[in-house]
Amino acid sequence: DAMVIQNPRYQVTQFGKPVTLSCSQTLNHNVMYWYQQKSSQAPKLLFHYYDKDFNNEADTPDNFQSRRPNTSFCFLDIRSPGLGDAAMYLCATSPTGAGGADTQYFGPGTRLTVL
Amino acid sequence: GQNIDQPTEMTATEGAIVQINCTYQTSGFNGLFWYQQHAGEAPTFLSYNVLDGLEEKGRFSSFLSRSKGYSYLLLKELQMKDSASYLCAVRDSNYQLIWGAGTKLIIKP
Numbered sequence: 596d597a598m599v600i601q602n603p604r605y606q607v608t609q610f611g612k613p614v615t616l617s618c619s620q621t622l623n624h625n626v627m628y629w630y631q632q633k634s635s636q637a638p639k640l641l642f643h644y645y646d647k648d649f650n651n652e653a654d655t656p657d658n659f660q661s662r663r664p665n666t667s668f669c670f671l672d673i674r675s676p677g678l679g680d681a682a683m684y685l686c687a688t689s690p691t692g693a694g695g696a697d698t699q700y701f702g703p704g705t706r707l708t709v710l
Numbered sequence: 711g712q713n714i715d716q717p718t719e720m721t722a723t724e725g726a727i728v729q730i731n732c733t734y735q736t737s738g739f740n741g742l743f744w745y746q747q748h749a750g751e752a753p754t755f756l757s758y759n760v761l762d763g764l765e766e767k768g769r770f771s772s773f774l775s776r777s778k779g780y781s782y783l784l785l786k787e788l789q790m791k792d793s794a795s796y797l798c799a800v801r802d803s804n805y806q807l808i809w810g811a812g813t814k815l816i817i818k819p
């Protein structure tokens with residue numbers, strides 16, 4: 596089945612120790628998104644890619660970086676995780692990122708714990 | 711600013727009907743989405759409305775009034791597995807999704 600895959604599902608890191616989260620998709624969608632979601636809050640968009648065109652949200656901290664080496668894969672790098680970065684990180688894809696019924700499909704998420 | 715409002719929590723009884731409301735103020739409108747999110751899991755797509763009126767999909771229906779900036783999600787014949795958070799999201803003029811914080815629905819036997 597076509598899907599969005601995130602690895603790992605659970606990640607524990609130490610304060611200040613860099614961590615990389617990965618996302619892959621078999622949907623061949625053009626757009627990939629990274630969201631941060633904390634308990635009982637709305638998902639917060641960090642970045643998105645239209646193909647290779649990177650779009651950074653204005654309030655995304657510099658501590659967060661992203662790479663998309665090809666259509667299928669996207670990575671989220673947190674250079675120096677702080678306690679406030681503990682959250683669920685959601686990867687999503689959509690076919691075009693345009694209008695109409697273009698819908699975002701989510702991976703299962705990676706829950707990040709910072710010790 | 712852009713804003714999506716939903717009740718924080720609702721409780722309903724198994725077998726009953728529940729309506730979850732969503733009001734929005736956004737920079738432009740290019741469609742409204744409802745997602746279901748079980749605790750600790752990712753959101754899954756439920757419905758999409760871009761024109762006024764009711765969209766029905768099995769036990770779930772979603773209604774939109776663009777003039778009122780209002781939508782609701784109607785869940786019929788509630789089952790215990792419907793216990794989840796329901797997120798309303800609006801696509802704005804830049805084709806970005808503006809998300810609500812979600813409504814946690816608790817189903818009681």
